[in-house]
Amino acid sequence: METLHVETETKQYPVFIGNEIITDLSPFIKELKPVVTSVLILSDKTVSALYMDNVIEALQGLDLPVHTFVVPNGDGEKSFSNYYNSLTFALENGLDRNSLILALGGGMIGDLAGFVAGTYMRGIRFIQIPTTLLAHDSAVGGKTGINHPLGKNMVGVFHQPEAVFYSINFLDTLPLTELRSGFAEVIKHALIQDEEFYNYLKEEISDLSDIQLENLSHILKKGISIKAEVVSQDEKEKGLRAILNFGHTLGHAIESESGYGTISHGDAVAIGMRFALKLSEELGNTNLHYKEISNWLKQFNYPGVPFQLDAMRLLSAMKRDKKSTSGHVKMVLLEAIGQPYVKEVSDSILLDALQKFLLTDKEQ
Numbered sequence: 406m407e408t409l410h411v412e413t414e415t416k417q418y419p420v421f422i423g424n425e426i427i428t429d430l431s432p433f434i435k436e437l438k439p440v441v442t443s444v445l446i447l448s449d450k451t452v453s454a455l456y457m458d459n460v461i462e463a464l465q466g467l468d469l470p471v472h473t474f475v476v477p478n479g480d481g482e483k484s485f486s487n488y489y490n491s492l493t494f495a496l497e498n499g500l501d502r503n504s505l506i507l508a509l510g511g512g513m514i515g516d517l518a519g520f521v522a523g524t525y526m527r528g529i530r531f532i533q534i535p536t537t538l539l540a541h542d543s544a545v546g547g548k549t550g551i552n553h554p555l556g557k558n559m560v561g562v563f564h565q566p567e568a569v570f571y572s573i574n575f576l577d578t579l580p581l582t583e584l585r586s587g588f589a590e591v592i593k594h595a596l597i598q599d600e601e602f603y604n605y606l607k608e609e610i611s612d613l614s615d616i617q618l619e620n621l622s623h624i625l626k627k628g629i630s631i632k633a634e635v636v637s638q639d640e641k642e643k644g645l646r647a648i649l650n651f652g653h654t655l656g657h658a659i660e661s662e663s664g665y666g667t668i669s670h671g672d673a674v675a676i677g678m679r680f681a682l683k684l685s686e687e688l689g690n691t692n693l694h695y696k697e698i699s700n701w702l703k704q705f706n707y708p709g710v711p712f713q714l715d716a717m718r719l720l721s722a723m724k725r726d727k728k729s730t731s732g733h734v735k736m737v738l739l740e741a742i743g744q745p746y747v748k749e750v751s752d753s754i755l756l757d758a759l760q761k762f763l764l765t766d767k768e769q
């Protein structure tokens with residue numbers, strides 16, 4: 406088992422990564438102060454069917470009331486109604502301020518359960534138990550929340566977990582499309598912060614369906630370390646943390662305009678990263694080998710921009726993004742691999758770049 410440490414202004418917590426580490430959950434919970442009075446495991450249908458029993462079994466030595474609440478799966482379920490229903494369930498089952506929530510699932514559950522924990526009785530403790538590759542990103546850093554029909558992740562709070570338990574064996578059942586989605590965030594971390602890691606990925610990973618345990622473990626550790634480092638310097642996104650949005654400005658626009666859940670988060674981010682790379686080259690007069698990176702991404706079958714979306718519609722959605730200020734879009738761009746910067750880009754430049762990008766993207 407490997408332990409990483411996340412240190413933010415408000416909290417320090419461990420991230421445990423390893424095979425079958427869920428067995429270490431009980432001893433960790435036992436040590437928490439104040440003493441935990443009850444546990445609520447929040448999960449989605451698919452993950453619950455696969456791993457809920459493992460987690461319940463791992464809690465048996467605790468002698469605590471353990472409740473489970475399961476929502477349907479899919480990003481559309483990061484909703485007001487599931488948030489409300491989870492709170493109602495928690496109240497009906499007598500969760501108090503010393504109860505603990507376990508978020509068992511991917512980023513959707515992590516965000517929803519974290520938001521429930523962050524707001525129930527003005528905030529109770531929670532632990533992330535990620536089950537997707539993408540969650541190496543979402544489980545660390547304390548951003549929690551739900552979607553509003555008018556925008557993704559528009560309602561939420563910063564609420565750091567007590568710990569993250571990454572039991573790698575839980576990823577065994579992850580469909581290839583979900584691995585690909587998570588891998589996009591891994592690539593993002595490499596591109597914004599670590600050229601050596603990017604080269605490692607390019608050399609070592611060519612087929613996600615055949616990813617070796619040691620590679621997966623290395624990828625998780627590297628990705629989490631990068632995320633943890635950024636978050637430790639800027640917990641509440643006052644500056645540096647914005648670089649984590651590389652690929653997300655267009656990515657979020659694609660997700661919301663296609664309808665949440667229609668395209669996976671990582672697939673949308675992969676398109677957004679390609680666009681950001683192209684724009685970086687155009688505006689920065691740099692050579693980021695857009696074509697080479699783009700071809701490498703294609704190897705994993707990341708999709709192109711959905712056909713029904715045009716440049717004007719995407720621009721409007723980008724302007725609604727909460728990272729835009731007074732309707733101006735801020736893009737995370739790269740000077741070189743590992744050297745990101747944030748730039749406000751005018752509507753006319755963006756529209757032009759989007760039109761060109763869509764044209765070539767749909768031609769490919």
Ligand SMILES: NC(=O)c1ccc[n+]([C@@H]2O[C@H](COP(=O)([O-])OP(=O)(O)OC[C@H]3O[C@@H](n4cnc5c(N)ncnc54)[C@H](O)[C@@H]3O)[C@@H](O)[C@H]2O)c1
Nearest residue numbers: 451478511512513514536537539542543548575578579670
């Ligand atoms: N809070 C943050 O900092 C942050 C960062 C990035 C992404 N996110 C959010 O994360 C979400 C996306 O996360 P995700 O891709 O993990 O999505 P997800 O949680 O919806 O999981 C994707 C699908 O995989 C299934 N699944 C999960 N684990 C599985 C397993 N081990 N075996 C089989 N199936 C499994 C789920 O049931 C679901 O159908 C988005 O809502 C995004 O906004 C949050």
